[in-house]
Amino acid sequence: MINPEEIKSHFPIFNREIKGNRLVYLDSAATTQKPVEVVDAIVDYYYNSNSNVHRGIYTISEEATELYDASRENVSHFIGSKDSRQIVFVRNATEALNFLSYTLGRSLTEGDEILLSVMEHHSNIVPWQFLKEKGVRLKFVDIGSDGNLDLEDLKSKISKRTKIVSLTHVSNLLGTINPVKEIGRIAHENGSVFIVDGAQSVPHMPVDVEDIGCDFMAFSGHKMLGPSGIGVLYGKFDLLDSLHPFMGGGEMIREVSLEESTWNDTPLKFEAGTPNIEGAIGLSAAVDFLRGLGMENVRRHEMELVSYVLQKEIESGIKDLVSYGPREVQERGGVYSFNIGEIHPLDLNRKLSVESVETSAVHPHDVAADLDSYGLSIRSGHHCAMPLNNKLGIVASSRASFYIYNSREDVNALFDALKKVQKAFVR
Amino acid sequence: MSDNDMQAEIVLEHYREPHNYGTLENATVSMTESNPVCGDTVNISLLIEDGAVKDVKFVGKGCSISQASASMLTDRIMGKSLEELKEIDEESVIDMIGLKLGPSREKCALLSFNTLQKCIKEYQSSQ
Ligand SMILES: Cc1ncc(COP(=O)(O)O)c(C=O)c1O
Numbered sequence: 035m036i037n038p039e040e041i042k043s044h045f046p047i048f049n050r051e052i053k054g055n056r057l058v059y060l061d062s063a064a065t066t067q068k069p070v071e072v073v074d075a076i077v078d079y080y081y082n083s084n085s086n087v088h089r090g091i092y093t094i095s096e097e098a099t100e101l102y103d104a105s106r107e108n109v110s111h112f113i114g115s116k117d118s119r120q121i122v123f124v125r126n127a128t129e130a131l132n133f134l135s136y137t138l139g140r141s142l143t144e145g146d147e148i149l150l151s152v153m154e155h156h157s158n159i160v161p162w163q164f165l166k167e168k169g170v171r172l173k174f175v176d177i178g179s180d181g182n183l184d185l186e187d188l189k190s191k192i193s194k195r196t197k198i199v200s201l202t203h204v205s206n207l208l209g210t211i212n213p214v215k216e217i218g219r220i221a222h223e224n225g226s227v228f229i230v231d232g233a234q235s236v237p238h239m240p241v242d243v244e245d246i247g248c249d250f251m252a253f254s255g256h257k258m259l260g261p262s263g264i265g266v267l268y269g270k271f272d273l274l275d276s277l278h279p280f281m282g283g284g285e286m287i288r289e290v291s292l293e294e295s296t297w298n299d300t301p302l303k304f305e306a307g308t309p310n311i312e313g314a315i316g317l318s319a320a321v322d323f324l325r326g327l328g329m330e331n332v333r334r335h336e337m338e339l340v341s342y343v344l345q346k347e348i349e350s351g352i353k354d355l356v357s358y359g360p361r362e363v364q365e366r367g368g369v370y371s372f373n374i375g376e377i378h379p380l381d382l383n384r385k386l387s388v389e390s391v392e393t394s395a396v397h398p399h400d401v402a403a404d405l406d407s408y409g410l411s412i413r414s415g416h417h418c419a420m421p422l423n424n425k426l427g428i429v430a431s432s433r434a435s436f437y438i439y440n441s442r443e444d445v446n447a448l449f450d451a452l453k454k455v456q457k458a459f460v461r
Numbered sequence: 462m463s464d465n466d467m468q469a470e471i472v473l474e475h476y477r478e479p480h481n482y483g484t485l486e487n488a489t490v491s492m493t494e495s496n497p498v499c500g501d502t503v504n505i506s507l508l509i510e511d512g513a514v515k516d517v518k519f520v521g522k523g524c525s526i527s528q529a530s531a532s533m534l535t536d537r538i539m540g541k542s543l544e545e546l547k548e549i550d551e552e553s554v555i556d557m558i559g560l561k562l563g564p565s566r567e568k569c570a571l572l573s574f575n576t577l578q579k580c581i582k583e584y585q586s587s588q
Contacts, residue, residue: 377500377522377523378500397501397523397524397525400524400526415499416499429499429500459525461476
């Protein structure tokens, strides 16, 4: 069982006030707050063991190296990886996906295809667009009206030319949980490499990479109680080991002459330069914290909150309130994206006139700014998924996202504030 | 009420009951600008006679800041000569709103200003 009040006591930020109100933080899909245990681990490292890793033959450098290696081991266990050499530390999910576009992209040729979906975060679209220069084609799996991935569409778009299938595990806007295990089977039967963007799943539910069977997974430490600037690329050992380095420099080499170099062993061959040691240590402390709660419990808590949100949505009677994503809480993560009246993209062919402008909608910017005055932090905008917004026919939405420190009271505060927003802004 | 609350109320009034709302049938120039990131859109139509703004109207959609700023800006330029319009710059538009705006909302505040600049440019190139 998750007790949000008890959990909050580990997060100093909840002691502060926002404009005279308690802080109701509803933007954990963007980044989570940090417990004192994570901050302490980082401080402890700097106060007691700070030094460079893999180099010094003296006590504190050996300690730092041990801490860094132990963090890799801990993260590896956490996602069910059987070998810590399958964990590459990067800056964030975005860097992991760029890493894959660069390294896997080297062997792609004209006419090869990459299969993505319309619900991807920009970080799982833009790096692949770079490969268009080589004549690589991108295809996008559509979603159904319920916000779920259209598996029939996926099967019709995968082809012998599809070298890579890269999909998000959980949509950061819709909350949709994709059946990655099943999709992985389809991808592998087709001979495609299968990549999972785990940025919104690893922090929120039990994730086992061996069970999913993916070849690669990307996620970010800062979305799971860890510090920013540390993220993870998981890769199946043989496949990972076969890749060319992403960046060159110190730490990643075995031997260097003026003409050429040989590489260090995987994963160090992919970690050029002094790594984010503090970040890895902080992430490891975050993993300990989450393991202590139990990821099953984290997942259950979020399901209960979303279920309560969907009930409040109906009860609140807020006029023109619309929300996106699957209605079944089993199929959906802890995000709630909504609008009070929708603002549709401008049709440039249509003349702007008093009649053609919908005026009843409240813009998400106004929703977020007004909610802030009641102490609530929510996100507004396109949530780094402009293609998905286009698909939904909207320019933006507001998003409340939930985590272990959120409670039913936070949901009540959200809907109470939304009623006030509607009074203030609807014309 | 603090000064800030009072100013916020003024801005909200402009949003709820915008001044100079609509389109001019006999406009000399009419231009639309939008911000693709948040979808805010403003169209300004100007009637220019003897080098001055004889009439101005706007229509638009978007957040309260973008729409209120269009309402306030059109009030401000009504009757002004094109020479006088040159004195209006980004900073003075932000000051006109009078609220503490973060960087992303400054873009909203400046949408009507950018639309006006587009109108002036279009007018000048057609002369
Ligand atoms: C689904 C998904 N993928 C990738 C990312 C990118 O994460 P980061 O900005 O930490 O690289 C995000 C972050 O919002 C996300 O929600």
